[in-house]
Amino acid sequence: MATYQTRFGSLQNFEKGGVEVINDDARNYAFSNLYEVAAAAEPYEKVAVGKNLKYVLEAIRAEGTSPWYTTSHDEAAIVMDGEIEIRLVKLEGKLVAEDHEGTTMLEGTPKGPKMGYIVARRGHMALLPKGAAYQFHAAKPGVILLQTIRGDLTVERWKDICQK
Amino acid sequence: MGDGKAQHSTPNRHGYHAFQIGGFKFERDEYFAHISWPGGNHIMPVDKFLKALMRDVAWNFFYGVVNFDEVFGTTNHYGTVDVFAGLYNGGYRARNKHRMETFRSDEVRPVFEAMLDDWTIEGFDPFAAPEETGTAFGPKRGNNHAAVTRKRVVARRMVGLNDDTPLRGDESGFRVNRHFADVDQTEPEVHAEPGFENEVHAFNFFAYLSRSDVTWNPSITSVVKDSLVCPTTEEFVLPIIHGNDRVEWFVQLSDEIHWDVTDRETGAPRARVVMKAGDVAAMPADIRHQGFSPKRSMLLVWENADSELPELYAKKKLKPNPVDF
Numbered sequence: 001m002a003t004y005q006t007r008f009g010s011l012q013n014f015e016k017g018g019v020e021v022i023n024d025d026a027r028n029y030a031f032s033n034l035y036e037v038a039a040a041a042e043p044y045e046k047v048a049v050g051k052n053l054k055y056v057l058e059a060i061r062a063e064g065t066s067p068w069y070t071t072s073h074d075e076a077a078i079v080m081d082g083e084i085e086i087r088l089v090k091l092e093g094k095l096v097a098e099d100h101e102g103t104t105m106l107e108g109t110p111k112g113p114k115m116g117y118i119v120a121r122r123g124h125m126a127l128l129p130k131g132a133a134y135q136f137h138a139a140k141p142g143v144i145l146l147q148t149i150r151g152d153l154t155v156e157r158w159k160d161i162c163q164k
Numbered sequence: 165m166g167d168g169k170a171q172h173s174t175p176n177r178h179g180y181h182a183f184q185i186g187g188f189k190f191e192r193d194e195y196f197a198h199i200s201w202p203g204g205n206h207i208m209p210v211d212k213f214l215k216a217l218m219r220d221v222a223w224n225f226f227y228g229v230v231n232f233d234e235v236f237g238t239t240n241h242y243g244t245v246d247v248f249a250g251l252y253n254g255g256y257r258a259r260n261k262h263r264m265e266t267f268r269s270d271e272v273r274p275v276f277e278a279m280l281d282d283w284t285i286e287g288f289d290p291f292a293a294p295e296e297t298g299t300a301f302g303p304k305r306g307n308n309h310a311a312v313t314r315k316r317v318v319a320r321r322m323v324g325l326n327d328d329t330p331l332r333g334d335e336s337g338f339r340v341n342r343h344f345a346d347v348d349q350t351e352p353e354v355h356a357e358p359g360f361e362n363e364v365h366a367f368n369f370f371a372y373l374s375r376s377d378v379t380w381n382p383s384i385t386s387v388v389k390d391s392l393v394c395p396t397t398e399e400f401v402l403p404i405i406h407g408n409d410r411v412e413w414f415v416q417l418s419d420e421i422h423w424d425v426t427d428r429e430t431g432a433p434r435a436r437v438v439m440k441a442g443d444v445a446a447m448p449a450d451i452r453h454q455g456f457s458p459k460r461s462m463l464l465v466w467e468n469a470d471s472e473l474p475e476l477y478a479k480k481k482l483k484p485n486p487v488d489f
Contacts, residue, residue, distance in 0.1 A: 003345070004342070004343045004344075004345065004346070004459060004460075005346060006343070006344055006346050006347055006418050006419060006459075007418060007419050007420070007440075007441055008370075008417070008418050008441050009440070009441035009442035014440070014441065014442045015440045015441070016440060016442075016443060017416075017420070017437070017438035017439045017440045017443050018437075018438060019435055019436075019437050019445070020435060020436040020437070020438070021434075021435050022433045022434055022435055022436065023432065023433060023434050023435075024425070024434040024435045026435070027485070027488075027489060028446070028448050028484070028485040029435070029437060029445045029446050029447075029448070030444075030445065030446045030485075030486055030487050030489075031437070031443065031444070031445045031446075032443070032444050032445075033440075033442045033443050033444065034415070034442050034443075034444055035442040036442075049415075049444045050413040050415070050444055050446070050466055050486075051486050051487055052391070052410075052411055052412075052413060052466065052467075052468040052486060053468060053470070053473075053482075055388065055389075055390070055391040055468055057413065057415065057444070057466060073388055073389060074321065074322075074386075074387070074388055075388060076322060076386035076388065076393060078369055078464075080442070086366075088360075088363075088364055090360070113357070114357055115356065115357055115360040115363060115364050116354070116355045116356040116357045116360055116364040117355050117364075118352055118353065118354050118355070118364060118366045119352060119353035120352040120353075120366050121348075121350070121352065122348075122370070123347070123348065123368055123369055123370030123371065124351075124352040124366055124367065124368055124369060124370075125322070125323075125366060125367060125368075125369035125385070125386065126352065126365070126366035127321075127322050127325070127363070127364075127365040127366065127386075129363045129365075132363065145415065147386055147388050147391060147393055147466075148388060148391075149388065149389070149391070156487075158487050158488075158489035159489040162487075162489060
């Protein structure tokens with residue numbers, strides 16, 4: 001019976017495909033690789049690798065301890081490489097308006113009861129719930145793919161990351 | 165609007181019923197599905213037809229165009245459905261040989277469901293990879309009702325939350341697929357303080373996908389307003405050619421998929437896209453695409469479910485490509 005090896009990527013080891021144009025412009029596909037993007041990013045820089053009008057998928061290089069963040073809506077984090085601790089605090093009062101979308105960075109340590117923490121590794125998905133503050137911590141560099149909405153912290157540098 | 169009344173026949177000599185919706189008639193024999201309409205007819209290998217029909221039924225006609233092949237398919241208008249032959253085929257269109265009829269979705273769906281159920285024989289699973297299922301060919305022999313009535317997973321917030329769709333495990337009948345035997349099944353550490361058990365939540369997303377019992381069937385695992393993460397496991401060939409009515413995005417989570425991308429309206433080749441683990445690519449709103457996955461792979465399909473998008477793209481109020489640079 002055949003055995004199969006599932007190939008995942010990592011910051012240290014990834015292969016990249018690409019767009020082979022027949023009658024088109026490669027830029028229409030905004031083709032990038034999230035490991036390559038994270039490898040070139042600053043810690044916790046939120047670089048859009050997917051954008052569908054106001055919605056984004058952000059590639060985040062997790063390294064060390066992040067600031068605290070919050071949002072007016074849920075977000076979902078998929079750990080694509082490494083081990084990442086996610087610390088959660090229930091915010092006392094609303095620090096961002098309901099209609100303010102995207103991730104907001106908080107100053108200092110937020111006030112409120114501790115909700116708990118998650119230790120997530122490659123392939124794990126975590127909820128970053130609306131109304132909570134969260135902080136990432138990674139002892140070694142890792143990668144998060146974040147499902148969120150374009151916000152003040154979203155970095156768009158398509159020209160640098162996409163196949164042309 | 166077409167005549168949506170379905171007509172069923174007595175079984176033919178192979179044991180299969182015929183079906184009709186409006187001017188479109190559907191019959192099967194041991195090897196083929198035969199589709200006819202006033203002024204034309206079309207033939208498809210029945211395994212290919214049933215695999216495409218399975219997706220069309222399970223996805224409730226999905227986003228945009230579900231091309232069963234280069235000739236026959238459906239277009240979803242979210243309440244009504246176009247059933248067509250040759251509509252997105254340059255040759256048919258050039259000679260005005262195409263046909264399209266529009267029905268209410270709730271008229272087409274029961275006809276397609278009944279046809280899928282009647283034409284799928286014992287041992288054939290239209291959702292399975294070729295190595296994991298029996299043959300679709302031959303005379304009528306039993307059925308596979310359980311396989312063709314699977315429900316697509318549609319999480320409301322995130323899979324695994326108390327009031328949401330459940331995780332997969334051996335105990336619920338979802339075993340690790342033979343191609344994913346090496347995928348780590350360890351769950352994340354979740355330490356929730358009392359009262360926050362349903363908000364401090366995480367699960368092994370890759371393990372969840374490794375236990376999918378279907379191929380080419382995006383299901384929803386996490387939701388941020390209209391942003392839907394719809395992962396799927398892929399093996400062999402996408403049984404339909406999907407014509408977009410909006411931009412969608414792919415994130416290759418594992419292994420490799422090759423995509424043939426053609427013009428949405430004519431099918432003329434535009435590009436090939438090879439995606440490996442970690443690659444991210446948009447599929448523009450004016451293309452159709454078909455995927456080829458040599459090994460079972462994990463693909464994250466990312467959709468924007470905003471119901472206004474199809475009209476905005478159709479009226480060219482939005483550009484078909486997602487970003488300019």
